[in-house]
Amino acid sequence: MAPSWPLPESDPWSTPFAQLLMDQLELCPGDEVLDIAAGGGIPAFHLAEQVGTEGSVLAVDIHQGQVLRARSIQGRHMPWLQFEVGDMRFLPETLPRFNRISGNLSFMFFRPNRFEVLKNLVRFLKPGGQIVLTFPSMGTFDSLWVCVDEEMKRLNLDKERKALAEYIEERPSANQAKQWLEELGLERVKVTEWPLEIFTGPGREFLEHPLLRGGFLDDVYECFEDQSLAHEFMDALSQDINRFTPLLAQRCAMSGFLPGQ
Ligand SMILES: C[S@@+](CC[C@H](N)C(=O)[O-])C[C@H]1O[C@@H](n2cnc3c(N)ncnc32)[C@H](O)[C@@H]1O
Known part of the structure; x- marks a missing residue:
């Protein structure tokens, strides 16, 4: 029996965002x-299964390791799905046009000029095509940022506090996403947000939480020039997670259609 490719139930981060993405994406068999x-x-994988043999999925990631990992999972299955190394910010003009563009947990990486990257990407849509991107929007883990800011203030860490404020300010918001999609002339623009709670214990469990560490806590460490001070600060903070739990992420999906011909 051919394998099926549902979104993995055990994934506590990518899957909840991808579910929101699939909810918004109007996908048909044969879509490119x-x-x-x-x-x-x-x-x-799930998209490729949905579009079927008549469709195609080109899946692009900047890290070769990710692409190789995905290819090894794929093996000989679904040859209409292709994993390639590429930078979504600078896609080659020679690429064909698509009737759907998706990006799960993508929009936050549209740096340094998110609007320009979005504008470039929309050029790869066929008339009538849809783009759907998900990302953790402004408000994600605010309870933690408030607590970090209070602690920095209490300890007179002014430079670090300023760096934190700049980091928080730089995060993409749902309103901004909506405004940009409209500015690009997309139709049926829809931006939705759903909260998602992330569970953790104190101490190392918090500091080494695979999701929090990679995507978020590293950004706090980066606010410090003195990394031993950063570790001391974060170790102390991690002891009392009641100060910033529940930890809520804002799951955001932004969607729009290029006008048809
Ligand atoms: C949070 S992961 C999401 C991966 C996958 N979509 C998922 O939901 O599990 C973000 C991915 O974006 C990739 N990435 C970051 N910047 C990129 C860029 N400029 N172009 C293409 N991929 C990029 C990273 O390598 C990483 O695999």
């Missing part, structure tokens, strides 16, 4: 999809 920031293949 560009999936950006494809990582290990969430939701590229």
